[in-house]
Amino acid sequence: QSALTQPRSVSGSPGQSVTISCTGTSNDVGGYNYVSWYQQYPGKAPKFMIYDVTKRVSGVPDRFSGSKSGNTASLTISGLQADDEADYFCCSYAGSDTFWVFGGGTRLTVL
Amino acid sequence: EVQLLESGGGLIQPGGSLRLSCAASGFTFSSYAMSWVRQAPGKGLEWVSTITAGGGSTFYADSAKGRFSISRDNSKSALFLEVDSLRAEDTALYYCAKGGWRPAGGFDPWGQGTLVTVSS
Secondary structure, rough: OOEOOOEEEEEOOOOEEEEEEEEEEOOOOOOOOOOEEEOOOOOOOOOEEEEOEEOOOOOOOEEEEEEEEOOOEEEEEOOOHHHHOOEEEEEEEEEHOOOEEEEEEEEEOOO | OOOEEOOOOOEEEEOOOOEEEEEEEOOOOOHEEEEEEEOOOOOOOOEEEOOOOOOOOEEEEEOOOOOOOEEHHHOOEEEEEEOOOHHHOOOEEEEEEEEOOOOOOOOOOOOOEEEEEEEE
């Protein structure tokens, strides 16, 4: 069982928006503004997308945005496109003892 | 272009050992912390270990403490993970990734991974 909780799957139609949640505790997501998001296509390595909760990696479309409220971080993808269909993982810093925790991943299906 | 290429995985019996390697290129390897992250088949990602740029400090997930050892050779731009006393639950694709020591930022980029299968 992963430390951070993500929905197993979400879906949306092209052009729509979807939000993927990532719920932790005050020891990780809620305690630090160091949440990152990764996109992973089947059989491929994860790709760094969002860091420090809201900052987009260079080259990532502004359709991707991150936010946080309390112990839950969120990734919102607007204007869904077919090639957004992938797995998305969240990650949070969890202090100098635990260091890093990941979510179990969310499969995004573009209908 | 930054590239990370892992090797050393394979089929190993429970209790066995392996040495995973990660060859880095395209950046000043000695200036960056490096990490190992694993992914069990069909499962999520799990941080395993991080080593600082100079190699002076190492950090481990609870699941790796006492059994895994991270190291690096900056003269060869290489990262290593010695994995001992392997268990079935260690079966996973092991990725090396740049970063992971500073709380800010993230892991970027990642290699393609090397598969470790623990089975009798």
